[in-house]
Amino acid sequence: MPVLTDLLAALGAGRVEVVDLTSPLSQDTPVLQLPAPFANTISFRLEELSHYDDRGPAWYWNDIHTGEHTGTHFDAPVHWVTGREGEDVAQVAPGKLIAPAVVLDFADIADGDPDFLLGVEHVRAWESEHGPLPDGGWLLYRTGWDAHAASQDEFLNDGHSPGISVECARWLAEETSILGLGVETVGTDAGAAPGFEPPFPCHSFLLGAGKYGLTQLRNLAALPPTGVLLVATPLPIVGGSGSPARVLALVER
Numbered sequence: 002m003p004v005l006t007d008l009l010a011a012l013g014a015g016r017v018e019v020v021d022l023t024s025p026l027s028q029d030t031p032v033l034q035l036p037a038p039f040a041n042t043i044s045f046r047l048e049e050l051s052h053y054d055d056r057g058p059a060w061y062w063n064d065i066h067t068g069e070h071t072g073t074h075f076d077a078p079v080h081w082v083t084g085r086e087g088e089d090v091a092q093v094a095p096g097k098l099i100a101p102a103v104v105l106d107f108a109d110i111a112d113g114d115p116d117f118l119l120g121v122e123h124v125r126a127w128e129s130e131h132g133p134l135p136d137g138g139w140l141l142y143r144t145g146w147d148a149h150a151a152s153q154d155e156f157l158n159d160g161h162s163p164g165i166s167v168e169c170a171r172w173l174a175e176e177t178s179i180l181g182l183g184v185e186t187v188g189t190d191a192g193a194a195p196g197f198e199p200p201f202p203c204h205s206f207l208l209g210a211g212k213y214g215l216t217q218l219r220n221l222a223a224l225p226p227t228g229v230l231l232v233a234t235p236l237p238i239v240g241g242s243g244s245p246a247r248v249l250a251l252v253e254r
């Protein structure tokens with residue numbers, strides 16, 4: 002069956018749309034701020050090498066300065082101590098970078114409550130309407146938080162941003178066969194998660210279970226609840242704990 006021929010025809014005819022879920026990378030891209038004494042990552046920055054000038058008369062190029070966990074990025078299991086024996090970002094099999102995805106939209110609730118936590122009961126209710134979470138696929142969690150991405154202060158919101166409860170993080174890691182969790186916030190955990198027990202439960206349980214994370218996604222509102230094909234493309238940084246990634250969703254129209 003000429004699957005790829007059919008797919009390319011559908012893309013050309015607009016019957017399959019490519020939705021970019023990636024936040025633009027610039028020096029203004031919000032980055033995580035951990036409290037002292039913990040180390041913090043740098044902001045993204047371009048360092049110009051030449052711009053059609055004496056340093057390179059016919060070419061423009063830059064060095065980039067970035068953290069692994071800057072902007073829309075991929076968390077590999079080895080990012081967390083619970084996953085320290087797991088894969089680094091270069092070891093993730095390419096076949097896992099193209100996978101199904103579902104979108105759990107709780108923006109209506111999270112809009113009025115920046116500390117909203119998704120619970121097992123919310124996921125169960127979603128499943129009763131839309132079917133089970135995808136085996137080997139992404140759970141994309143929409144909160145509407147991408148609307149705050151233009152301002153680092155607003156995006157971090159003094160540690161108040163929506164996330165997932167400890168119980169739900171454990172359940173997703175241990176009782177479901179999802180590939181990973183994608184969110185719109187600066188990390189996969191809630192703003193208040195440093196104070197949870199355990200701290201950062203999504204990182205702790207999901208990465209410990211060999212699952213992945215995707216952060217700072219946008220445009221989830223343009224996706225249907227089910228039937229999404231997700232393409233996530235971290236760089237194969239050897240030994241890396243994560244990488245900025247382009248994340249694209251293929252959607253039937």
Ligand code: MN
Nearest residue numbers: 070076188243
């Ligand atoms: Mn990260």
